[in-house]
Amino acid sequence: MKFFILFFIFITSIFAHDLDVVEKYFVDTNNSLNIQEIMKHKDDFIPIKEYNLGIIKSSVWIKIDLKNNTKQNLKKRINNKMAGINLIDVFLVKDNQITKTYKLGNLREHNKRENDFRISYFDIELQPLQKVEIFIKQKTYGTMEIRWNIVNIKDFETYYFLQGLIYAFFTGILLVMIVLGFTLYFIFKKKHFLIYSLFTLSVGIFQLTIAGFLYQLGIPLDLNKFFTFFIPAFAMILFGLFPLYFFNIQKNEFKITQIIIKISIILLTIFAFTQFFYRIYPDVFYFSKFYVLIIFLLMFTILIFSIRMFLLKKDGSIFYLLANIVYFFFGVLYILVAFGILKYEGFLYYFISIGAIGQDMVLAIGLIYSVYVMRERNEKNIELLGEYSKLSFIGQTMVNISHQWKEPINNIYSSITYIEAAREFKDKNIDTIIDNNLKIIKETTSYLKETALGQLHFYKEEKNIEEVEFCEEINYVIRLMEKEFIKKDIKISFDCNDKLKIKIEKNYFLNVLMILFENSLKAFERRKIKNPKIGIFVKEIENKLEIIFEDNAGGVSKDFIEKIFEKDFSESSSTGIGLYLAKEIVSQKLNGQITAENKNEGLSFKIVI
Template sequence: MLKSIFIVLILFTTLSASYIKNIWLLEVDTINTSIEDIKISNNFKKITLPFIKHSNKSYFIKFTLEEERFKNEDYIISFNSLLSKIRLEDKYTSSTNINLSSPIILLKPNDLSKSFFLKLENNKAYLNLDIKVSSLNDYFVEETLKKIFHGFSYGIIFTSFLLYLVFYFFNQKKSYLFCSLTQLLILGILIVEINIFDKNYEYLGIILFYLFSLFSNLFVQYFFHTKKEHIFLDRLLKFVILINTLHLFIILFFDYNTIYDYIPYSTSWIIYLFVAMFSLFSGNKASFFFLLAWAALILSSLSIEVQLLYLNNELIFNVENLVYFVLAFESILILCILPYKFKILKKEYINQREIIYHQNKLASMGEMIENISHQWKQPLTQLSFIIMAIKTAFKHNKLSLEYLENKTEEASNQLRFMSNTITDFSNFLSLKKEKESFFIVDEINRVISLIQDSFTFFSITLEVNCDENHLLRNYKGELSHVIFNLLNNAKDAFSKKKIKNAKIIINIKKDENNLHIFIEDNAGGVDPNIEKKIFEPYFTTKEKGLGIGLYMSKKIIEESILGKLSYEKKEKGAKFCIFLPLSPSS
């Protein structure tokens, strides 16, 4: 769609020149000279369209039309000058021209034999002009297409500005802020430079171009990390900022010529391409979009500036349409960087989650080993007694076959118990990433059985209250892991604070859509000053804690199980609330 509109606009521009019969140019030194003063002058020189000139003077244009090419209908003569202000004769300056981006003349059939005059007022040391003649219907079609095209370009650029600004607020990365400001300045340049405001805003345009170069430069520095990865290019980028700042200072305060009166301003952006290429070769795929966007922008800018600085004819028929097209194209490609960045951030998030999950699993294994030691103390003691009994019986010649078989059976029972303990803990640590059907009370009791000995050691009483052993279908292993973490945290709190009559109550309730598990203790609770931080990664109050247990528990409940985990401060301790979604079959 965008390509089609652009081609149509170019065709309209190039087909109109054949209506012009002759065109002449008059150079004047006095800025106050009017059109009426020069009508009788014989100093006009013949020129061709499109006209472009690098000069500090103002010019008058006189042209006539090819009468035989016109049909008996109304026509529009429109004028386009990107760099100069166009003034028509007073009789053509009517209310019709007030709201138009460029002046027009409504041409009646009886006006074809006339000579037309206009003035090009110089305020930027450059002048250019193109004249288009089209039928009234064709003019309105062209203007409609032009407005659609321009509106599309504004929308794309503004969207790019807005998205990068939002991305900055959520990520706080300076590169996104600088990119957002760069897109905003593109809008400002279009508004000031492309016939929307009066051409007297010369210095405003210069300032906008400087700020555009500044923020695009800073965007390149921060986005490609040139300070760390491309030190030499980083110094060049900073040198470019210095040169551009001196250029702005000289123009604003001294109005002298600078280096950019002899070489294109856009040459200062070429270094961006080198930075992007080096980054692309280093594996940064987002550099491709930046490289393509800025290559198009720099190439088009160089083309425009070269014809302004060195040539007296236009390389490009319609600069305005090209500017809109290239800037919209640049914004679209810059927007393409965001999905790639989202993909990178998602990958980093997944990797970070896996690291934290692995750390949490290692921490749980440490806790499990401690619980295994508690579980194994009694059977190991019993095995020691069995060995001593056999040794004593052998020493006193009382070791009969029957006695040996009895003691062997006792030892086998103890070893079987120890083996089952290892199996239980192994199953607990091996989390299956698939949903299973299970009864909630049975699973809670299974978790309790794994840590019962350590709780007995600290004289902690556990109580489970439930009106019914509800059936769930969810990730059993992950839910068990969360309950283990919460119970183990309570045990650590009891141990640290040396609470007497330590007790944990687990209440299970069901409503229409959720199963509620409340785990409440009387260990004193969490300090109110740190309540909001307990679910943050790597935050811990334990001397040797990793600070990932509660963080991972919340992630598991809310992102995997699709429930909710929250904390409440109670009078005597802490209360953790787990809300689990019920399946239809539950």
């Protein structure tokens, strides 16, 4: 019999717990009870079946009964893993007397709180076989998580040290993607790169806030609230705007989708700004329930839109679709946790971080792919630009040659007519007349030939950068258009160092110069300018060449000065392609810049190469 008794004691000792724990809770619907009143309502507490109560306005009291079953002192750390906007009061009770209180929660000023750690915790030490009651008053503006974990202090410190490393890793990845986005924005000036960077930055700040890291770092309480409620709304606004710029959606495209996105953005903006009134009406934070529904509507709309983009085979749509599938999945988990449907445990502690990192990484790949597509298109555009430039110059050259050849052709015709008349009337000096006029015809024909050959280098396929006498090349264009200048009484001023030499793809530069001349000629004619003037001034500044081209044709209105280099823009009835083409040639082919400003009585262009 003794053997069985000893065996029973041995078996029960194996399965015995060092600490007995009984957990119950009570909902104070009126938020009116204090600890003394609560201690009188112990029988109203009910066993905890669900630890996640969702978003509720009421205060919740948790009662934890502990008993040390061992013959030694036990020191435990009791903690709530949910770091959020909350107020927590802890009361240790022994023999119906309050022996210790703790002030916790991330909604409490740092100097009024027991500790500044990112989650709420307190330590308790139990004597052998000692019993203690713990009452915890909990009020939160987020998800009400009433699970309090009882662990060894060393295990707690190890766990949260590793958690800190995980978040540091997540933060590092986000920082890399933020820098990538800003870098791409400053290089390509595309808004979707900027939106991506700001969105990723907002998500990162929100993650560090709800995990309690920013509170632990000691940021002001108001700023912590701002990051918790305003920043995610701002992030979702950027989330809604991103596809409109990424896919370059026009106003008349996908109207229903655009309407839903814009309405969601307006509602999110309103929600975000209501948070500034929390001092007057603290319960404004509970509007987050409606905010969560708006987020779901926006995410669902964006997911459907991303599927449509994929079916339409838009560039980068596969990456955008994958990113939204990831984000939608984790977003739905967030909503289910917020409404208390899912337990906030296991991997769900990190689901927001996992979802954000997953989405941002896939989007980053999509952005890199879009850069690759832009580069491919840019290379094709450069090729087309060369052909367009050549065709443009051919047209302008034909006009100039027609002016240049008009008089020489008339001279040839006159010489032939003179010879025919001398022969018909049997002029006695016919031989002299024929010789003189043949000489004129030969000289004129040679001039025509020289003029034609002078243009051939513009239409060669090879594009060679060569050292040229820069001033002489500009003089060449001026001579080419000289007849036109004389006809319209345009005075040309040209100042350039004759010894100046530069390595350049001269055909492209001369094309730009022809475009600027043509722009001034049209302005003179359209506005009937008296005493028209064009000035060209070239000077060398360090290792750069500055060319100023200006006229007195009246300039451009202030409203349009920033638009004159845009494609299809024109103040007249012209195509509006000339100055756009000039800017593209200067930036793409000459590795320079061209700018314009109203100066004196006309428009002044500055080209820096």
